[in-house]
Amino acid sequence: MGKTSLIQRYINSLFNDKYHTTVGVKVDKKMVSVDGQDLMLMIWDIAGEDAFTQIKPAYLRGMSACIVVIDGTRRNSFDVALSVHEMVRQQLGELPTVFALNKADLKGEWALGEEQIRTLAQLGHPILETSAKLGQGVGEMFMALARRLC
Amino acid sequence: MTTLLEQTCASLDMVVFTHVGSGLFRPESVLPEWMLGLLGAQHGTDAYDLVDAFPFLSCFMDEARTRWQQGLSHPVRSGSWVEAGLPGSEVPLEASALFVDGQEVLILQQLGEKYRAEVALLQHVRDGLLNQEFLEAEVRKRTGEIRQREEDIALKLISLTSFRDQETGAHVRRIGLYAAAMARALDWSEAEVDNIRIAAPMHDIGKIGIPDNILLKPGALNEDEFEIIKQHARIGAEMLFGTDIPVLEMAAGIAWCHHERWDGSGYPRGLAGEQIPVAARITTIVDIYDALVHERVYKKAFDEAEAVAIMKGLSGKNLDPGLLKVFLYLLPVMRRIKDEVREEEDSPRPVAFETGRN
Numbered sequence: 001m002g003k004t005s006l007i008q009r010y011i012n013s014l015f016n017d018k019y020h021t022t023v024g025v026k027v028d029k030k031m032v033s034v035d036g037q038d039l040m041l042m043i044w045d046i047a048g049e050d051a052f053t054q055i056k057p058a059y060l061r062g063m064s065a066c067i068v069v070i071d072g073t074r075r076n077s078f079d080v081a082l083s084v085h086e087m088v089r090q091q092l093g094e095l096p097t098v099f100a101l102n103k104a105d106l107k108g109e110w111a112l113g114e115e116q117i118r119t120l121a122q123l124g125h126p127i128l129e130t131s132a133k134l135g136q137g138v139g140e141m142f143m144a145l146a147r148r149l150c
Numbered sequence: 151m152t153t154l155l156e157q158t159c160a161s162l163d164m165v166v167f168t169h170v171g172s173g174l175f176r177p178e179s180v181l182p183e184w185m186l187g188l189l190g191a192q193h194g195t196d197a198y199d200l201v202d203a204f205p206f207l208s209c210f211m212d213e214a215r216t217r218w219q220q221g222l223s224h225p226v227r228s229g230s231w232v233e234a235g236l237p238g239s240e241v242p243l244e245a246s247a248l249f250v251d252g253q254e255v256l257i258l259q260q261l262g263e264k265y266r267a268e269v270a271l272l273q274h275v276r277d278g279l280l281n282q283e284f285l286e287a288e289v290r291k292r293t294g295e296i297r298q299r300e301e302d303i304a305l306k307l308i309s310l311t312s313f314r315d316q317e318t319g320a321h322v323r324r325i326g327l328y329a330a331a332m333a334r335a336l337d338w339s340e341a342e343v344d345n346i347r348i349a350a351p352m353h354d355i356g357k358i359g360i361p362d363n364i365l366l367k368p369g370a371l372n373e374d375e376f377e378i379i380k381q382h383a384r385i386g387a388e389m390l391f392g393t394d395i396p397v398l399e400m401a402a403g404i405a406w407c408h409h410e411r412w413d414g415s416g417y418p419r420g421l422a423g424e425q426i427p428v429a430a431r432i433t434t435i436v437d438i439y440d441a442l443v444h445e446r447v448y449k450k451a452f453d454e455a456e457a458v459a460i461m462k463g464l465s466g467k468n469l470d471p472g473l474l475k476v477f478l479y480l481l482p483v484m485r486r487i488k489d490e491v492r493e494e495e496d497s498p499r500p501v502a503f504e505t506g507r508n
Contacts (some may be wrong), residue, residue: 001193019273019280020273021276022227023272024231024233024242025206026234027205027206028234029234042205044206056229059209061212062208068285
């Protein structure tokens with residue numbers, strides 16, 4: 001939860017506190033400049049997995065990099081994120097990836113423990129704390145990924 | 151026929167394309183307003199590179215090509231996706247591929263209300279789940295707070311006896327941790343594991359009711375004195391019984407029965423075997439282990455092998471043989487607890503306690 005909010009914050013500098021579910025895929029674009037080189041990011045906001053929806057493997061075709069968003073306040077978000085990352089890894093191999101520990105503005109209420117963060121760290125990808133509400137870490141997260149694509 | 155197709159497409163808010171090769175598609179119906187903006191610079195040409203205009207289609211084209219090669223007129227659908235339209239607006243779309251009359255057909259449909267209804271339904275369901283998740287988290291948090299309070303109260307109770315007998319804070323913590331390890335190995339629920347971790351250290355709480363001249367007597371006790379000290383089991387139970395708090399109920403059972411013996415020769419009631427509550431049988435084992443492997447004023451610390459040999463000698467007499475096997479299986483865990491929870495880590499002992507001993 002929070003993927004769409006992070007993208008909205010990044011693309012449109014907007015934040016809405018209300019949760020809006022995503023169905024299917026939302027496609028957005030943003031032109032960025034990395035070390036003087038222009039790069040068009042095609043950002044696919046893929047609906048998360050739960051009892052009602054599963055990510056279609058076809059959605060992952062052609063993916064160059066991914067951001068796996070973990071809602072720090074929700075216990076099972078970590079497990080879902082790991083399983084999504086594994087799905088990506090199996091289908092496309094090791095891609096540039098960033099783990100976003102989202103809702104950093106609610107860090108006092110995080111259900112995420114040290115052990116889980118250590119588990120993530122062992123996967124060898126950057127981990128960033130983000131907050132779509134505050135804008136914390138959002139631009140940095142996309143730029144970190146963009147740099148790895150150049 | 152063309153008019154019929156036009157009207158049908160307009161009514162369903164869809165565009166029918168035929169594949170003309172090289173990834174280009176020719177519209178067979180009028181392009182609606184919403185599509186013109188999405189086609190961007192391509193607008194006005196005869197055939198469109200739809201994958202370029204709608205990158206989402208790149209992950210659908212393999213399925214579409216398969217359908218066309220199979221020559222099947224039954225459509226395969228892409229699933230919905232959303233394009234950002236005019237600023238602030240979203241265009242929900244779905245593609246379908248089918249083979250009709252020798253033509254490779256691709257249909258793009260604006261889902262409009264159908265999509266919004268699906269989103270609204272899912273939103274409703276997920277809001278409900280989120281609310282439930284929030285409530286569950288709140289219950290967990292509150293339960294945790296109550297458990298913490300119970301544990302704090304228990305530790306305060308235990309500290310009362312620490313002022314008067316020789317047991318240390320580290321011993322108290324170890325007893326709880328050993329007992330919890332046993333309970334976990336026996337597949338107890340997490341709540342029960344927590345209960346015994348808190349309850350087992352209270353086993354000697356009744357010593358608070360034993361006079362100093364007996365409790366703190368340095369030498370051996372005579373028969374009368376021993377009869378008095380035996381009362382600590384009953385006193386502890388009476389202190390702890392009578393609440394509806396599961397951890398205190400368990401603690402009461404442990405206090406009452408931790409000097410009972412498996413063969414029935416213990417006190418205060420001479421219970422035997424499984425008449426003795428399992429929590430008490432566990433506490434007896436771990437209390438003996440901890441006493442054996444640590445130094446006391448009246449004895450040296452035994453090494454682990456000696457302690458195990460002594461405990462094996464008590465199997466079926468003082469100790470439940472089945473539980474002792476579990477304990478011995480867990481010996482590496484117990485050793486780790488023994489090594490990690492040491493006396494040096496204790497907070498400074500109260501002066502009154504030290505004075506009392508002297």
